[in-house]
Amino acid sequence: MNVLVTGGAGYIGSHTVHELINQGFNVVVFDSLENGYKEFLPKTAKLFQGNLENKKDLEEVFSSNKIDAVIHFAGYALVGESMENPVKYFHNNLANGINLLKTMKKFNVNKIVFSSTCATYGIPEKLPLEESHPTNPVNYYGLSKKLFEQVLESSKINFIALRYFNAAGAAFGIGEIHNPETHLIPIVLEAALGKRDSIKIFGTDYPTKDGTCIRDYIHVLDLASAHILALKSLEEGKSGVYNLGTGKGTSVREVIDLCKEITGREIKVIEEERRPGDPAELVAFPLKAKTELNWEAKYNIRDIIKSAWDWHSKHKSI
Numbered sequence: 287m288n289v290l291v292t293g294g295a296g297y298i299g300s301h302t303v304h305e306l307i308n309q310g311f312n313v314v315v316f317d318s319l320e321n322g323y324k325e326f327l328p329k330t331a332k333l334f335q336g337n338l339e340n341k342k343d344l345e346e347v348f349s350s351n352k353i354d355a356v357i358h359f360a361g362y363a364l365v366g367e368s369m370e371n372p373v374k375y376f377h378n379n380l381a382n383g384i385n386l387l388k389t390m391k392k393f394n395v396n397k398i399v400f401s402s403t404c405a406t407y408g409i410p411e412k413l414p415l416e417e418s419h420p421t422n423p424v425n426y427y428g429l430s431k432k433l434f435e436q437v438l439e440s441s442k443i444n445f446i447a448l449r450y451f452n453a454a455g456a457a458f459g460i461g462e463i464h465n466p467e468t469h470l471i472p473i474v475l476e477a478a479l480g481k482r483d484s485i486k487i488f489g490t491d492y493p494t495k496d497g498t499c500i501r502d503y504i505h506v507l508d509l510a511s512a513h514i515l516a517l518k519s520l521e522e523g524k525s526g527v528y529n530l531g532t533g534k535g536t537s538v539r540e541v542i543d544l545c546k547e548i549t550g551r552e553i554k555v556i557e558e559e560r561r562p563g564d565p566a567e568l569v570a571f572p573l574k575a576k577t578e579l580n581w582e583a584k585y586n587i588r589d590i591i592k593s594a595w596d597w598h599s600k601h602k603s604i
């Protein structure tokens with residue numbers, strides 16, 4: 287199968303591209319490289335440097351390659367930035383996504399796997415979060431993803447939207463880089479390496495076991511395998527929205543303690559007030575993906591941190 291991977295040079299995209307190639311897929315990556323790294327791609331992946339904003343770029347990649355399905359990772363994903371500049375998020379995550387769908391229709395490509403997020407749910411009314419939970423995002427990032435899911439539903443293109451919880455971990459000699467980095471595990475590991483003086487815990491008075499926020503961390507390799515199963519399910523005519531999480535929550539303090547243990551280093555922690563809009567707990571109920579996509583997370587939080595440390599402690603900078 288020939289797969290076009292938008293955003294394939296980014297963190298989750300590049301890991302998925304390695305797994306696709308290992309499993310015999312032909313891959314064309316479409317990425318602007320604004321936040322991606324061509325060094326992260328395996329040699330056998332074809333890279334087309336282009337922007338979803340430019341219809342010409344899209345038409346060129348679809349006309350010069352035979353494409354059977356699309357995996358759509360490209361987008362912006364910084365919650366704070368989305369509150370400062372919502373239009374930037376609607377433009378890239380929604381309008382540019384619509385450019386992609388229009389081009390798919392023009393070239394008769396009717397299968398897409400989309401990177402959605404647990405940020406579509408907003409503040410949980412009930413935990414763990416099932417796909418049927420109401421979607422009331424509390425930031426524009428989550429709203430842009432929710433709206434694109436709705437566009438997909440109305441598009442007559444066969445889609446699977448995967449709502450990832452907190453992606454983390456590393457494999458294939460590549461790892462997680464975001465600029466700026468807002469994700470907990472890379473931040474804590476950078477502190478362990480001395481690249482940061484300290485890390486901040488935002489809120490220690492949440493109604494959780496140790497007062498800090500709880501999240502569901504999912505290994506990037508588990509995400510990669512889910513995308514491949516989603517492609518197979520699309521072939522079988524399945525469609526819909528699926529949570530990708532482990533179903534197990536880990537608190538901020540537990541992550542920091544595990545990082546200290548795994549790295550053997552001291553990490554200076556500063557306790558701060560809560561940040562607005564951070565739910566106390568976000569944990570997936572992943573049963574739908576198990577029963578319908580035949581997918582299940584294999585890796586736990588310890589595996590995730592070990593793999594991330596293995597990469598962070600070796601890589602210099604790109």
Ligand SMILES: NC(=O)c1ccc[n+]([C@@H]2O[C@H](COP(=O)([O-])OP(=O)(O)OC[C@H]3O[C@@H](n4cnc5c(N)ncnc54)[C@H](O)[C@@H]3O)[C@@H](O)[C@H]2O)c1
Nearest residue numbers: 293296297298318320321322337338360361363401403453
């Ligand atoms: N990282 C997470 O924990 C997480 C959780 C839920 C959902 N997601 C979603 O997964 C996807 C991938 O996340 P990531 O962490 O790998 O992000 P990333 O920033 O590392 O990767 C995104 C890639 O898309 C490319 N890109 C962005 N806009 C583009 C455009 N207009 N045209 C072409 N390329 C473009 C970037 O250059 C980058 O390589 C995003 O859509 C994100 O919203 C991520």
